[in-house]
Amino acid sequence: RRRGRLPPGNLGLPFIGETLQLISAYKTENPEPFIDDRVARYGSVFTTHLFGEPTVFSADPEANRLILQNEGRLFESSYPGSISNLLGRHSLLLMRGSLHKRMHSLTMSFANSAIIRDHLLLDIDRLVRLNMDAWTARVLLMEEAKKITFQLTVKQLMSFDPCEWTENLMKEYMLVIEGFFTIPLPIFSTTYRRAIQARGKVAEALSLVVRERRRETERGETSKNDMLAALLDEQGGGGGFSDEEIVDFMLALLVAGYETTSTIMTLAVKFLTETPLALAQLKDEHEEIRVKRGENEALQWEDYKSMSFTQCVVNETLRVANIISGVFRRAITDVTIKGYTIPKGWKVFASLRGVHMDHHHFKDARIFNPWRWQNSSGATSTISTFNPFGGGPRRCPGAELARVELSVFLHRLVTQFSWEAAEQDKLVFFPTTRTQKRYPISIRRLKRGEAEGES
Numbered sequence: 001r002r003r004g005r006l007p008p009g010n011l012g013l014p015f016i017g018e019t020l021q022l023i024s025a026y027k028t029e030n031p032e033p034f035i036d037d038r039v040a041r042y043g044s045v046f047t048t049h050l051f052g053e054p055t056v057f058s059a060d061p062e063a064n065r066l067i068l069q070n071e072g073r074l075f076e077s078s079y080p081g082s083i084s085n086l087l088g089r090h091s092l093l094l095m096r097g098s099l100h101k102r103m104h105s106l107t108m109s110f111a112n113s114a115i116i117r118d119h120l121l122l123d124i125d126r127l128v129r130l131n132m133d134a135w136t137a138r139v140l141l142m143e144e145a146k147k148i149t150f151q152l153t154v155k156q157l158m159s160f161d162p163c164e165w166t167e168n169l170m171k172e173y174m175l176v177i178e179g180f181f182t183i184p185l186p187i188f189s190t191t192y193r194r195a196i197q198a199r200g201k202v203a204e205a206l207s208l209v210v211r212e213r214r215r216e217t218e219r220g221e222t223s224k225n226d227m228l229a230a231l232l233d234e235q236g237g238g239g240g241f242s243d244e245e246i247v248d249f250m251l252a253l254l255v256a257g258y259e260t261t262s263t264i265m266t267l268a269v270k271f272l273t274e275t276p277l278a279l280a281q282l283k284d285e286h287e288e289i290r291v292k293r294g295e296n297e298a299l300q301w302e303d304y305k306s307m308s309f310t311q312c313v314v315n316e317t318l319r320v321a322n323i324i325s326g327v328f329r330r331a332i333t334d335v336t337i338k339g340y341t342i343p344k345g346w347k348v349f350a351s352l353r354g355v356h357m358d359h360h361h362f363k364d365a366r367i368f369n370p371w372r373w374q375n376s377s378g379a380t381s382t383i384s385t386f387n388p389f390g391g392g393p394r395r396c397p398g399a400e401l402a403r404v405e406l407s408v409f410l411h412r413l414v415t416q417f418s419w420e421a422a423e424q425d426k427l428v429f430f431p432t433t434r435t436q437k438r439y440p441i442s443i444r445r446l447k448r449g450e451a452e453g454e455s
């Protein structure tokens with residue numbers, strides 16, 4: 001069959017292709033040259049070879065939009081087998097077709113603004129405060145953020161407050177998470193084998209919870225308002241799922257929201273620490289809310305809605321950090337993009353980072369500048385260029401929830417503490433976006449009435 005022209009590019013060495021170049025760039029603080037060099041040579045859509053497969057790499061907003069919007073028609077999501085085994089076959093991330101549509105909208109309906117406002121906000125605020133109350137003079141911020149994020153997700157999924165059971169679950173769960181980062185050679189890794197075992201234990205623990213809740217629901221003995229209730233609720237769009245399906249589904253939600261939200265919390269603090277003017281403006285905004293709301297009162301939805309500069313900080317952190325640097329898809333038919341043909345069966349990588357860090361779309365794109373979002377869309381071009389949560393049918397259903405969690409976290413942090421980085425800590429982007437030392441900070445609890453802006 002005659003095919004059109006592939007995007008220009010270089011397939012690199014046999015089998016490994018350009019994987020090592022990508023990994024070595026992403027293991028540094030400045031991974032941009034990997035994309036910059038290829039875009040300069042071939043244009044914003046180019047061919048490469050990554051993780052064992054020829055891949056079309058797009059750093060182009062229009063091409064990315066076409067890829068994301070045509071999920072199920074021209075492309076479908078594609079994860080390596082090692083990731084699928086950890087997620088479980090009934091995970092939302094792996095589902096396709098009408099089942100995916102149903103489960104995606106069920107997840108959205110549980111994490112939408114009204115539910116966050118009426119139910120989740122209170123718990124988010126309470127659990128953030130509970131954790132911060134236990135902080136000592138020096139904390140590893142990334143670890144603390146992970147603990148908070150895990151507790152929040154467990155609460156939202158099945159209404160458990162932190163206890164010995166949740167702590168044990170977290171220990172096993174963290175072993176599962178490590179398994180995701182054994183790319184590109186999981187089969188040879190003991191970390192991966194340990195992760196698979198831990199996944200079995202987490203699934204077993206969640207199965208017991210599901211079974212118990214199913215019994216309670218059948219007897220009409222429960223009135224919980226959590227994700228598990230939504231999954232079992234015949235009237236509310238749920239119902240009809242096996243225990244195994246529910247467990248896989250919950251595990252995937254735990255995974256999807258955990259590393260992402262906790263990293264964005266940590267990096268927001270890192271970027272603010274390095275940008276004192278932004279930190280001062282943020283403190284002013286939150287001090288105003290604290291004074292209005294009173295010392296120990298819970299945050300309300302209107303408080304969240306009044307955090308306008310905070311949203312600039314959140315956007316800019318999402319843009320610069322690019323926690324999910326892009327998404328892999330597979331072409332399910334020959335697809336024409338920008339005059340080139342992507343052959344059926346080929347891998348495609350829609351790089352969100354490539355667009356977010358491009359000077360054509362964001363002025364001085366490589367600089368953390370939250371003010372760019374004040375009174376504007378942040379971007380210099382009119383096309384859709386800011387997509388930290390992806391797009392199309394697989395757009396992140398936790399986007400609003402992540403924003404609220406981060407805003408509450410920042411509120412409680414800047415109104416209760418001053419801090420400084422305890423050590424130099426480098427940001428790297430492989431196998432995930434993280435700081436090498438988990439961002440240690442020295443903190444000091446603010447005495448009430450103390451002048452702000454002293455951190």
Ligand code: HEM
Pocket residue numbers: 077092093094104107111252253256257258260261264323324327328388389390391393394395396397398399401402
């Ligand atoms: C800063 C935090 C977060 C970022 C940057 C983020 C980013 C993303 C991105 C880019 C995708 C699209 C993946 C794709 O197209 O293949 C995605 C999907 C997803 N996210 Fe998030 N996410 C965050 C927080 C959360 C939270 C808190 C939840 C919990 C509800 C969550 C649940 C999910 C799920 C379940 C999917 C899969 C959707 C599907 O395949 O239909 N995420 N996320």
